[in-house]
Amino acid sequence: MPAHDITVAQRIQDGFDALTRAERQLVNIILENYPVSGMGSITVLAENADVSTPTVARMARKLGFGGFPEMQAQLRSELEATISDPLTKHDKWAADAPDTHILNQFADNVIDNLRNTLKHLNAGKFDEIVEMLSDPEHTVAVVGGRLSHSLASYFFTHMQMMRDGVTLIERNSSSWPHYLLSLKAGDVLVMFDMRRYEQDILRFAEMAQARGVRIILFTDQWGSPAGKFAKHQIHSRIEVPSAWDSSVVTMFILEAVIAAVQNETWDETNKRMKELEALFEKTKLFKKFV
Amino acid sequence: MPAHDITVAQRIQDGFDALTRAERQLVNIILENYPVSGMGSITVLAENADVSTPTVARMARKLGFGGFPEMQAQLRSELEATISDPLTKHDKWAADAPDTHILNQFADNVIDNLRNTLKHLNAGKFDEIVEMLSDPEHTVAVVGGRLSHSLASYFFTHMQMMRDGVTLIERNSSSWPHYLLSLKAGDVLVMFDMRRYEQDILRFAEMAQARGVRIILFTDQWGSPAGKFAKHQIHSRIEVPSAWDSSVVTMFILEAVIAAVQNETWDETNKRMKELEALFEKTKLFKKFV
């Protein structure tokens, strides 16, 4: 290692809170392609970050360098140290933490989960699911279990912004039969059931299927027993170095589904978003006078 | 790869025979610590190679560049290509779908978000947050906004399994002052506030800080205005090709925090998990006879 024992990246992290809007915009660019983006002239860097050159110079000072060239010199020397050391692994995520830090372990693991999930995910199936959820003719109900209710709720909140006829089924399973009453044949039921599969979900799925409701099931790699009643199911990888399972990949899929539904129903969605916007404005106004 | 398909190193090798003594001395230095040595100013490079600056400029021309800066630019872009991680250069995620399928676009994007978030995240700060959340002496309250309530709820559910004194503050902000009453100086408030930052959250943060409550804020890369009242804040990247923002990275961080708290408090957590297990068993038994 060179004489400096604190990297530019770390200085940025440490000082981030003290930076202004334009400066943050700038350091984002620097870190995005670290450290190469900081190697060119101050002018080029400023252009890439859409800020002025004085902003770059000021930031360098703020971070404790004598000026931009000084910062650049350190970047070069860091790079030299990195490149000349064959042992350096570039796949460390949180650069200032050791390989064994939980952040790095988690990151490796989650990426692996994502990769494996997508490897097994059929794009055609995904598109069919999107199709089902975009169809205004059929209502959509969403239900989750003990730990997956948050996912259900997240999905519901977004779907609700895009279309009519979306219901979030409450946590308490004793009320579920009532919800079933308003689900007709062809309607869509989105279920979440991960490891430590829940009895209630299983029974609910069975009853729903009997009514001709089409079930989309989000489950884990091993598969919930409710799978046998589902029209489509998506298996997310959920294992991480923790006593609990990870919902990150499932949430990823949900967001992709949401984005796809949004594309599919853009005219309607767009209209609704604008209305919603207007409503929020009114609420704000209302609050002011209370 | 950039537009040029022949590297500087190759050009040097190809043109080596045509070079003069001083020029060869120079390119030896360049290749010795390739490509960093070529990143500084022409003056420094000349000094390192014990030649004059005109020699450097002439050599650049001889190798077919317009001038020294042009050669330097190519060195930079080569470096960029080398350094940028192979993970992002997608080996297509969902194998059967085209590159342009939303799943693949989303995957690239989210990985990028994760990488950039972790680049900004200081491991020491992370550890301090874990420390705060593991301390049984102080209660922990969790609150989210319109779209981030699901995250708050997810976090709460897990924290609740690990320790006593965790509260989920309800969605409806009119009740928030009541929750404030039971928060004492030193207690911890976990807040979520993403783009379209919410007034209520801001005011709540201000009041909480005034009471000496320590705030941990989960926000986006631009930073919620509530940040100025927070003891620690974590900035997640949230942009994806969608009309809405992504919570995947935030959820990732949450899970890492949860795992770390679990490690920190393992004796207590372990005990609680077993008790919880027993309780669930009883519930099941109970249901059977109903």
Added chain:
DNA sequence: CTTCATATGAATAATATGTTTCAGAAGCAC
């Protein structure tokens, strides 16, 4: 030893870079 061709770097000119200043914009507090 002289001549000539080529190579080289000191000095200088041309150009680009980085810094500072300052006026206007944006945000905040009252």
Added chain:
DNA sequence: GTGCTTCTGAAACATATTATTCATATGAAG
């Protein structure tokens, strides 16, 4: 809203970098 503070980038300025010129050095050929 009004006044205050802070932030920001255009422009001017100072500085460093790069290209060019040219005198000298070097070495090969006769």
